[in-house]
Amino acid sequence: MLLRASGQTHNRTYQLVAVTGAVEGDGGVPYGRRLVMFAEAVLGEDDVALARARDALMAAMGPPALVDAAGVVGLFNAIDRVADATGIPLEPEKAAASADFRAALDLDRFAVVDRS
Amino acid sequence: MVEFYASAFHPIRDDLSAAHARAWTRIARPGTWWDGNARVAIAAETRRASGCALCRRRKEALSPLAIEGSHDSLGQLPEIVVEVVHRVRTDPGRLGERWYRSVIARDLTEEQYVEIVSVVAHTVAIDTMARGLGLDAPPLPDPEPGLPSHYRPAGAKPGGAWVPWVEPAYAGAAEAGIYPNERPPANIMKAMSLVPEEVRSFFDLVTHQYLPGAVMRDFSREYRAISHAQIELLAARVSALNRCLY
Numbered sequence: 001m002l003l004r005a006s007g008q009t010h011n012r013t014y015q016l017v018a019v020t021g022a023v024e025g026d027g028g029v030p031y032g033r034r035l036v037m038f039a040e041a042v043l044g045e046d047d048v049a050l051a052r053a054r055d056a057l058m059a060a061m062g063p064p065a066l067v068d069a070a071g072v073v074g075l076f077n078a079i080d081r082v083a084d085a086t087g088i089p090l091e092p093e094k095a096a097a098s099a100d101f102r103a104a105l106d107l108d109r110f111a112v113v114d115r116s
Numbered sequence: 117m118v119e120f121y122a123s124a125f126h127p128i129r130d131d132l133s134a135a136h137a138r139a140w141t142r143i144a145r146p147g148t149w150w151d152g153n154a155r156v157a158i159a160a161e162t163r164r165a166s167g168c169a170l171c172r173r174r175k176e177a178l179s180p181l182a183i184e185g186s187h188d189s190l191g192q193l194p195e196i197v198v199e200v201v202h203r204v205r206t207d208p209g210r211l212g213e214r215w216y217r218s219v220i221a222r223d224l225t226e227e228q229y230v231e232i233v234s235v236v237a238h239t240v241a242i243d244t245m246a247r248g249l250g251l252d253a254p255p256l257p258d259p260e261p262g263l264p265s266h267y268r269p270a271g272a273k274p275g276g277a278w279v280p281w282v283e284p285a286y287a288g289a290a291e292a293g294i295y296p297n298e299r300p301p302a303n304i305m306k307a308m309s310l311v312p313e314e315v316r317s318f319f320d321l322v323t324h325q326y327l328p329g330a331v332m333r334d335f336s337r338e339y340r341a342i343s344h345a346q347i348e349l350l351a352a353r354v355s356a357l358n359r360c361l362y
Contacts, residue, residue: 005333005335009335009336010335010345012345014345014349018349018353019349019352019353019355019356020356021353021356021357027349029345029346029349030343030345030346031346032346032349035342035346035349035350035353036349036350036353038248038350039350039353039354039357040353040357042244042247042248043244043354043357043358050247050248050250051250054248054249054250058126061341061342062341063126063127064127064129064341065341065342066126066248066249067126067127067128067129067132067249067341068340068341068342068347069248069342069346069350070244070245070247070248070249071132071245071248071324071325071326072325072326072342072347072350072351072354073244073245073248073350073354074240074241074242074243074244074245074246074247074248074325075241075245075321075322075325075326076326076350076351076354076355077240077241077244077354077358078237078238078240078241078244078318078321079237079304079322079362080208080209080354080355080358080360080362081204081205081208081233081236081237081240081358082233082234082237082304082307082308082318083303083304083307083360083362084204084208084209084211084358084360084362085200085204085208085211085216085233085236086230086233086277086278086279086307086308087211087213087216087277087278087279088276088277088303088304088306088307088362089276089277089303090303090361090362091302091303102361107356107361108361110209110359110360110361111361
């Protein structure tokens with residue numbers, strides 16, 4: 001939701017489908033493809049792919065960006081666990097604001113209320 | 117660069133290094149429901165979970181509950197704690213309320229559960245960043261002696277989550293500062309409010325590893341070496357990979 005809000009502020013349209021990994025390009029976000037590949041590699045188990053993704057990101061954006069990207073990936077890998085382990089629902093205002101792209105990207109299948 | 121990442125190949129912001137050092141210090145100390153030994157053991161078990169054969173079989177199964185067996189654990193914690201640590205670490209996207217109720221029914225309190233989740237989350241945040249940078253996971257701290265405080269907020273009540281939480285209107289003096297004053301707290305902030313110290317600790321990490329709450333929506337300027345859009349793309353991709361709707 002903040003990705004879309006950021007785009008609206010800067011009058012840019014980001015391809016939100018990029019969050020599913022189903023976009024070949026950057027999705028409208030500078031270096032978006034490299035960032036997505038880096039996130040996928042960090043959460044994956046292929047160390048060679050991770051080294052490649054890390055090098056590509058650092059070459060394109062530099063060491064400080066790599067550090068901040070790794071930090072964000074790490075932090076959200078943790079936040080997701082807090083959210084899923086405590087069973088928190090999406091806030092009503094966020095649910096309303098994101099209903100269209102959750103439906104378009106079929107993200108509602110991850111809702112905690114649907115899990116037994 | 118502060119000592120926590122003194123040998124890192126990539127320069128790491130001092131504020132971020134310091135936040136990680138503080139997190140490790142807090143994990144080593146007695147918490148609210150677990151002592152320092154148990155908290156460090158939970159962090160160690162979090163690392164152990166990645167190589168657990170049972171967790172791997174469950175992850176590959178259509179239903180994780182259909183697979184029985186024993187976890188490959190370090191043997192330092194009760195079995196039910198190991199079950200929570202391993203499931204939260206290895207398959208969070210398929211945790212369900214039935215599973216949560218079953219572990220709470222097996223001699224684990226809701227307060228203890230929340231603190232376990234927090235220690236796992238701290239460890240995952242720091243270890244995942246290290247993996248991203250090609251660094252070894254930092255050595256775990258030595259536990260500090262002492263007893264847990266056993267503080268339970270009087271205002272904690274069942275709400276919208278599986279675990280009880282503290283609504284801002286019911287937050288007492290001991291909960292001061294866990295929520296922002298200028299806006300309603302997001303549910304992710306309320307999620308661990310049954311153990312307020314864990315909210316403080318985890319959101320110290322959030323502030324430095326992601327963004328301070330006050331600037332998350334300030335799109336007029338950038339606060340990191342990557343833009344808001346780049347940050348949110350990463351965050352959303354990670355959440356999709358973890359099958360986390362929130």
